[in-house]
Amino acid sequence: MxxxxxxxxxxxxxxxxxxxxxxxxxxxxxxxxxxxxxxxxxxxxxxxxxxxxxxxxxxxxxxxxxxxxxxxxxxxxxxxxxxxxxxxxxxxxxxxxxxxxxxxSAAEANARPVAEYTLAAIILAGKKAHVLAAQSRVRPADWSAVQHREDLSNYRRVVGIVGYSRIGRRVVDLLRTLDTAEILVTDPYADPAEVAAAGARLVGLDELLRRVEILSLHLPALPATRHAIGARELGLLPDGATVINTARGSVVDTDALERECAAGRLDAILDVTDPEPLPPGSRLAALPNVMLTPHIAGSLxxxxxxxxxxxxxxxxxxxxxxxxxxxxxxxxxxxxx
Structure with a gap:
């Protein structure tokens, strides 16, 4: 017994x-x-x-x-x-x-809703839905102007995954449901063969940043990962790229991201920030091309x-x-x- x-x-x-x-x-x-x-x-x-x-x-x-x-x-x-x-x-x-x-730990079970949220964010980013939603509240009569924009698409996007963690792996798997052009992964601990078998390609961080249209972050909060995506890294992203963070706010330099988004060069979908929540009067929180959610990606x-x-x-x-x-x-x- x-x-x-x-x-x-x-x-x-x-x-x-x-x-x-x-x-x-x-x-x-x-x-x-x-x-x-x-x-x-x-x-x-x-x-x-x-x-x-x-x-x-x-x-x-x-x-x-x-x-x-x-x-x-x-x-x-x-x-x-x-x-x-x-x-x-x-x-x-x-x-x-x-x-x-x-x-x-039950981290594997918690990875599922985070990955699901991230996929939804990637799809919204491909259509610039968060940006257009903010614009539509101000100019509701201008909807016809977006119908002929070539950049509102999830077809043949290049998506970058920083951190092949349990969540990063799930996001790569879910991205197979989209007709993406390429999924790039960077992670010093990842096995190139394992990444390739999942349908992605392991590359260095700089190569990934220069090529991706949507950047999704899946790094743990460690001293070594603080501001892993800083001014230099954000500067490598192409104009119009979207930064998605469902990991930890500290992996991104908030001030550097605010400058890029305020200039209109980058967009962002952020479920986590540094500090969290952002202080009252935060410029980043007020930008129309930045979507903030209150740390809801994980299990609730x-x-x-x-x-x-x-x-x-x-x-x-x-x-x-x-x-x-x-x-x-x-x-x-x-x-x-």
Whole structure:
């Protein structure tokens, strides 16, 4: 008979309420034993500490406090931390890796809505829909003027993907639904054969920037990636190119992008910014050729249950002695979100 470990969910109240519906909780109860409280966002509260002392598995998500050495010492039976969200950075500590625990992430499940959003942004960029929408509010009678423009097209566009991450890979796959001329990828860690098999071509960053009409960014926020797309890189893009950022705001130099968009040379679709949100009175936010959305590309609402399901898949595999789907190591965290 399969062992049912003691499990504790650690996340914000609102996250727990959205991520774990009755289907997820029923499945969790079939796999593990849940005490009282089932959920907590405070690992230092006395009743939670009592549960932590018995916990063999933590299911964590947004709002989980850092798993410090002192908190981990209060969980001597702990064997696995299964994260029901993407990045582990807010909760990971050196002590987490020293304990030799199984640590997994639901980043793969979160990649799907981000890639879907990015594809939609690429399609809108091809038609300059975000720019025309702003213009149409000011000049609603001028619609006929756009009908003969050759640049409003998704046919044979050159699209550039910076970062062949799990999201970048999904975007390349989704782009196969479009009749793009070429998909260019740049990533120092990518395998050229793997990229080619996906229908794209691996090139250097400068070559990619000089050729693409739509640039989509999929880099993690790391010290090495801060302002990876700065004034020099933006200057290499052709006139009329669109910059799409669904990754992290810090990978783009905001001031440099503002200058290019204000001049009308580049357009942008930004789901993330640096800072986030942009300050009141931001010139970038007011530009008609810049579309801003409030960090909505990733999993929201019931989409987050896909990540809870992923964590429950990891739990079931762990209990069956099967390898994890998406284990995270200390070394891997250095190059991923």
């Amino acid at each position: 399969r062992h049912r470990p003691e499990a504790l969910l650690v996340m914000r109240r609102d996250t727990f309420g959205v991520q774990f519906g009755h289907l997820q909780l029923d499945r969790l109860r079939s796999l593990a034993r849940l005490g009282d409280p089932v959920w907590s966002e405070d690992l230092d509260e006395p009743s939670t500490r009592a549960r932590l002392a018995e916990a063999e598995v933590l299911l964590t998500s947004w709002g989980c406090p850092p798993l410090t050495a002192e908190r981990l010492d209060a969980a001597p039976r702990l064997r696995a931390v299964l994260h029901c969200a993407g990045s582990l950075r807010p909760l990971a500590s050196e002590a987490l890796w020293q304990r030799g625990l199984l640590v997994t 609402g019931t989409e987050t249950r896909r990540m809870a399901d992923h964590a429950l898949d990891e739990l079931e595999r762990h209990l069956d002695g099967r390898p994890p789907l998406d284990a995270v190591t200390h070394e891997a965290l250095a190059v991923r979100a």
